[in-house]
Amino acid sequence: MMFAKEFENLNFVGSGIFIVNREKKIIFWNRIMEQISGVPASMVKDQSIFDCFPHLNKNLFKLRLDSVLRGGPPEIFSAQLHKYIIPCPYNDHEMRMQNTMAVAMWLPEEEINAVFSIQDVTNEMKQIETARKMRDTALAEIEERKKIEFQLQQTVQELEKRKSLLLEQSKILSENNALLAESEKQLKAINATKDLLFSIIAHDIKSPLHGLIGYAEILLDDNEITPEQQYTLIKGSHELATNLNKMIENLLQWARLQSDKIRPEKIIFNPEKLITECIALVKPVADKKEISLTTSDIDNNLFAYADVDMITAVLRNFISNAIKFTRRGGKVIVGAQKVRDNIEFSVKDTGVGMPPDKAARIFELEKTKSTFGTEKEKGTGLGLVLCKELILKNNGTYRVESLPGEGTTFCFSLPSGD
């Protein structure tokens, strides 16, 4: 038995235990100490602890050991502050980490030994180190992920901005396309109107011109023509030229209206007075066909707001048309009344009337529209088209009511001058 009998049971304790006496000599070194330190008990028995382990030969350890050997409180040497008291290899380059406690052991006759117990915490420290590394790695990954998420967020925001911009641009593009389509449509309509107009003009100019040329040739070539025949031919030429002139005038006016060069000069005027003046202008034509041309009961206190010259032209045209398409002995009545905030003008005749489908197109420019009156009066075909433009220029509206054989009523409304 190497050591004192009373210490033998300490060989069965699961920790490293060694005992130092007052002389600082190692008087017990258990089996666990042999195993963990690799130092056999025989090598340290009764040796000075400072000779066996010179690194302990410093005040910090010596003073605290002295305190225990004087019967003082236990002393703790923690792994974090000391690493180890007795070096025990963990591997080729590392020592085991230990929590060591030194406690006074009282013996008979006031003898005190210091009992050292060693708790190996190497694995715990390694686990903590590993856990810290994993935690640091996880934190770094989280940080990295946060950065990436932030970048993604920024990218998404940027993309959203661009998307909004693109949508905005697309919207503008769509609007522009719609405008372009509308412009194209209008251009097509204008071109179509122009083409139609040219073909009508060509026809309506050619016919009277042919007539004029024909009459002129007869007058020039025929030596045997009588004065009465000459008068008839000249009268016919005059009529043709007059109609041609009127048509060209209408055409020019229509062209000016289309180009927006004519702007209405609006004033407040008395419809009753204007109607009376228009009737006076056209009455000779009505009298020739024995047509009664009168006014209805018009309130003298009505006032309308429009360009007087333009409305005069409209009224004259409507009244002329009414006379043209009314048989001899018929009636034409011109009226005006207040309807809500407007003044409605009307020209009602007892003429031939027209079917509803023709009435619906009466204000449109058409190639095949018949313009001959009840006594073969010739028209330009542009009159009603011009009337429509003039009414619209003055912020007015128009309509026609007609049935075959029952006459026609042309109406147009203008803003009241009240």
Added chain:
Amino acid sequence: MLLNEKQLDLLRELLNIGIGKSSATLHELVNRPIRLSVPVVQLHSHSDFLQVIESKPQINYLTVKLGFMGSFSGISQIVFPVDSAITLVSILTGEERESPDFDAIKAGTLNEVANMLLNGVIGTLGELLGDHFQYSLPSFHEDSLKKIVQFNSGPGNYILYGESHFITDDKDIEGDIIIILEMPSLNKLILVLNNMLGETV
């Protein structure tokens, strides 16, 4: 009042002497300047002390406990709020303060430091009484302050309470020293104090 002003003053001096012995060792151990002091010392009955700690933050504390037995017996403890303990250990070891967790390794370090302080205090008391104590093994655990006191004390006991300050790296870390005494031990303490003051009971 259990102790008068002079007795409390003397006791405070004695505790500061004990703590002062420890600070020199601690300074050498951690190689950093550390000042330790116990500026406040009070004596309470068990029930009064439970009232006193009601005003303390209701958080968890870490405690190292060292029992002593002799002609004068009791339990000495030093308690730190968990956060202060972590800060103290990180300062003493020079490691960066990391997680708010107090792992086993840090517990070992706090165990050593706190034990060192308690050794200083109880050692001084032992010398004062001319007594040899038997000591229990220092133990470490975590709980609320009320439970720590209730676990180790009961009606009839007296609590010697001191606020200790660790001043290092421009930081002032507080820990409380609690010494639980039974009545006979308190009487003996008062006797010793009076003798030192040259007073008779």
